[in-house]
Amino acid sequence: EAGVTQFPSHSVIEKGQTVTLRCDPISGHDNLYWYRRVMGKEIKFLLHFVKESKQDESGMPNNRFLAERTGGTYSTLKVQPAELEDSGVYFCASSQDEGILYEQYFGPGTRLTVT
Amino acid sequence: EDQVTQSPEALRLQEGESSSLNCSYTVSGLRGLFWYRQDPGKGPEFLFTLYSAGEEKEKERLKATLTKKESFLHITAPKPEDSATYLCAVQAPGGAGGTSYGKLTFGQGTILTVHP
Numbered sequence: 001e002a003g004v005t006q007f008p009s010h011s012v013i014e015k016g017q018t019v020t021l022r023c024d025p026i027s028g029h030d031n032l033y034w035y036r037r038v039m040g041k042e043i044k045f046l047l048h049f050v051k052e053s054k055q056d057e058s059g060m061p062n063n064r065f066l067a068e069r070t071g072g073t074y075s076t077l078k079v080q081p082a083e084l085e086d087s088g089v090y091f092c093a094s095s096q097d098e099g100i101l102y103e104q105y106f107g108p109g110t111r112l113t114v115t
Numbered sequence: 116e117d118q119v120t121q122s123p124e125a126l127r128l129q130e131g132e133s134s135s136l137n138c139s140y141t142v143s144g145l146r147g148l149f150w151y152r153q154d155p156g157k158g159p160e161f162l163f164t165l166y167s168a169g170e171e172k173e174k175e176r177l178k179a180t181l182t183k184k185e186s187f188l189h190i191t192a193p194k195p196e197d198s199a200t201y202l203c204a205v206q207a208p209g210g211a212g213g214t215s216y217g218k219l220t221f222g223q224g225t226i227l228t229v230h231p
Contacts, residue, residue, distance in 0.1 A: 004158070031217055041223070042119070043159070043202070048217040056218055091158050099146065099206075099216040106158030
């Protein structure tokens with residue numbers, strides 16, 4: 001069974017540019033999560049989709065970040081325009097259902113560098 | 116706001132030298148506590164879920180325990196392949212009206228290095 005995949009693995013962009021990250025969850029997983037780890041800090045929650053609906057977007061830092069999950073399959077996270085403080089590793093995770101009984105499987109992450 | 120603090124930040128052990136990692140937490144309405152292992156360049160890999168104080172779980176050389184305020188990850192006779200960053204995370208109700216049960220709040224992790 002394929003795990004969570006993320007693309008690209010690494011992206012380097014200039015301040016002010018736009019970047020789109022993609023996440024493909026494990027097949028059949030309705031729940032999809034985005035997290036990020038900024039240098040020296042802990043992994044922080046960004047948002048949670050159930051199918052195509054945003055269940056919890058309390059961690060989204062500001063309106064420069066836009067997450068979508070059309071059709072309830074893969075998800076994209078767009079940063080526009082990117083700022084220096086957006087640099088970090090963006091992780092996607094998926095689970096069969098929400099709650100403590102359902103393990104979240106993480107992808108390898110996308111390392112974003114904004115120069 | 117939910118908080119998770121892990122200690123120590125880094126731990127260096129000799130092969131076979133047992134030790135413990137600590138995770139203390141402050142959270143409203145704890146639903147569960149998770150331990151993950153993360154290797155360089157990879158995403159976190161699930162190890163354990165603990166639901167209630169007094170619970171213990173074991174996997175190979177690892178044993179996780181939970182109290183009302185903290186969790187310990189005990190490593191018995193570690194091997195070099197146990198070297199990794201160990202992450203603790205808690206789950207509590209979130210989203211609008213506290214009806215969402217997906218968000219994990221992570222600690223900063225403990226970097227474990229086991230020397231042969």
